[in-house]
Amino acid sequence: MTHLRSIQARYTTTATLLLMVILIAVGASTDLAIRYHVEDGLFRAAERVASQWSAAARHEQVPGMIPASAEIALVQLVASDGTILAASRQAPGGRPLSTSRPPADDRFQRLVEGGNMLMAIRVTPAADAPVVYAGSATPGILRGHRLEYLLALGILLLSVLAAWLVWAVVGRTLRPVAGIRARIAEITVSDLSLRVPVPPGEDEIAQLARTANQTLARLEGAVEQQRQFAATASHELRTPITGLRMQLEEALRYPGEVDPVRSMQGALSVTDRLEAIVNDLLALARLRAADPTPPEPIDLGELVSKETMHPPGTPVDVRTAPGVWVRGSQIQLIRVLGNLLSNAVRHAESRVTVYVESVDGQAVMAVADDGAGIAPADRERVFERFTRLEDGRFRDSGGSGLGLAISRDIARAHHGTLRIEDSPRGARFVLRLPLLEESPEYSRKATVRDGVARDVGAAKSSARRMRPRANAREGRTATGTG
Ligand SMILES: Nc1ncnc2c1ncn2[C@@H]1O[C@H](COP(=O)(O)OP(=O)(O)OP(=O)(O)O)[C@@H](O)[C@H]1O
Ligand SMILES: [Mg+2]
Numbered sequence: 001m002t003h004l005r006s007i008q009a010r011y012t013t014t015a016t017l018l019l020m021v022i023l024i025a026v027g028a029s030t031d032l033a034i035r036y037h038v039e040d041g042l043f044r045a046a047e048r049v050a051s052q053w054s055a056a057a058r059h060e061q062v063p064g065m066i067p068a069s070a071e072i073a074l075v076q077l078v079a080s081d082g083t084i085l086a087a088s089r090q091a092p093g094g095r096p097l098s099t100s101r102p103p104a105d106d107r108f109q110r111l112v113e114g115g116n117m118l119m120a121i122r123v124t125p126a127a128d129a130p131v132v133y134a135g136s137a138t139p140g141i142l143r144g145h146r147l148e149y150l151l152a153l154g155i156l157l158l159s160v161l162a163a164w165l166v167w168a169v170v171g172r173t174l175r176p177v178a179g180i181r182a183r184i185a186e187i188t189v190s191d192l193s194l195r196v197p198v199p200p201g202e203d204e205i206a207q208l209a210r211t212a213n214q215t216l217a218r219l220e221g222a223v224e225q226q227r228q229f230a231a232t233a234s235h236e237l238r239t240p241i242t243g244l245r246m247q248l249e250e251a252l253r254y255p256g257e258v259d260p261v262r263s264m265q266g267a268l269s270v271t272d273r274l275e276a277i278v279n280d281l282l283a284l285a286r287l288r289a290a291d292p293t294p295p296e297p298i299d300l301g302e303l304v305s306k307e308t309m310h311p312p313g314t315p316v317d318v319r320t321a322p323g324v325w326v327r328g329s330q331i332q333l334i335r336v337l338g339n340l341l342s343n344a345v346r347h348a349e350s351r352v353t354v355y356v357e358s359v360d361g362q363a364v365m366a367v368a369d370d371g372a373g374i375a376p377a378d379r380e381r382v383f384e385r386f387t388r389l390e391d392g393r394f395r396d397s398g399g400s401g402l403g404l405a406i407s408r409d410i411a412r413a414h415h416g417t418l419r420i421e422d423s424p425r426g427a428r429f430v431l432r433l434p435l436l437e438e439s440p441e442y443s444r445k446a447t448v449r450d451g452v453a454r455d456v457g458a459a460k461s462s463a464r465r466m467r468p469r470a471n472a473r474e475g476r477t478a479t480g481t482g
Pocket of ligand 1: 280339343344347369371372373374382387388389390399400401402403404405427
């Protein structure tokens with residue numbers, strides 16, 4: 001039974017059984033057709049001969065020795081009392097071929113008797129009319145069940161041949177599957193470098209193997225990425241934890257020398273930093289899991305005007321064009337703006353400018369500063385998680401290097417891009433999003449009334465949540481450098 005679980009055995013059994021049913025049906029009809037054909041042919045020939053001698057008997061022209069052909073070798077003219085009046089050479093002399101006499105109203109009769117097939121014709125309807133028998137011994141093929149045995153043997157041989165063929169073909173087709181299965185069994189999360197063997201050709205199994213290998217390659221990449229991420233994340237978290245531990249140990253060991261309030265303040269600021277990193281990691285994980293925030297129409301210019309922070313020291317210019325509508329999540333876009341602005345303010349020499357406009361059917365938000373800028377070689381690298389350039393580290397020891405990674409993920413989730421573009425001075429971060437084509441007055445009013453009015457509240461509170469972080473960072477920078 002377990003054997004039947006294999007596809008090879010199942011297909012072979014099914015195909016063979018199906019073929020056998022067809023062959024048996026064909027065999028049975030062939031058997032009937034052959035029997036009918038041979039019998040009918042023989043009886044017709046016998047009838048012709050019998051009719052001929054019956055006519056001759058009516059005119060009393062039957063010779064004592066009836067001449068007979070090889071096909072219809074047995075001919076007898078038998079009187080009503082059983083006396084043999086005439087016979088062919090091969091018909092037995094003393095005994096009539098049959099004792100049955102056709103009745104007067106049905107003068108022609110087909111008889112199968114004593115191993116012979118005979119046509120009996122009553123010469124006339126008269127009571128004492130003689131009977132002509134003509135026929136031959138039953139042909140070998142019709143004797144007993146010889147024909148059926150022969151056909152059954154044929155069916156059996158054909159079925160065995162078909163079974164062997166199906167078994168061989170299916171086995172050949174499935175052979176690569178065993179190899180693929182064995183290889184997949186070897187693959188573990190700790191080693192995704194193995195690939196399944198790809199059979200030659202373009203059949204389904206080859207395609208399956210190819211797809212499996214592509215999936216494995218993607219999995220390997222993803223696992224490797226996760227591993228690196230976990231390594232960098234733990235490394236990034238270890239530094240503030242070590243700092244925290246040192247501060248606390250110091251306070252415990254030298255209670256007289258260390259001001260406990262200062263220690264606690266220091267510990268709190270490190271905790272702030274830890275919290276910021278963990279929050280960013282969480283945000284990244286959520287974005288990667290494509291947390292579906294229902295998109296809403298957003299007036300990008302309005303959002304930027306409202307949400308741009310104006311820190312003391314560096315002036316921030318906001319230049320927005322009206323009616324630049326996009327569809328997306330306010331909270332996430334505010335987060336991008338906050339990230340770009342806090343970076344720009346940190347690196348700017350004297351001022352930061354934020355532009356919002358629509359260019360070539362796209363909504364564009366650019367944040368530019370007049371600082372040192374970012375070298376072309378680093379322009380992709382800064383979007384990787386935990387990347388901080390040397391200059392960045394010096395300017396803000398509190399940054400975790402996750403801000404731009406998060407911002408780019410948000411841009412992607414909005415079907416847009418976030419890139420650093422050329423500018424005469426400093427760095428210019430450009431966010432491009434699909435422009436919402438229909439921004440009619442109606443939808444504008446409706447959204448202001450029903451959506452934005454409510455959502456601005458949410459955005460405000462989220463901005464509030466973000467601002468202390470930026471401020472805390474400013475504070476930390478002061479304590480860090482001072
Ligand atoms: N406007 C800019 N000018 C120059 N360098 C920049 C600018 N913006 C970002 N960078 C560089 O890119 C790095 C990565 O920025 P990102 O915002 O990802 O991290 P961060 O600001 O250091 O930390 P986080 O934003 O996670 O608190 C920064 O550390 C800095 O070196
Ligand atoms: Mg940042």
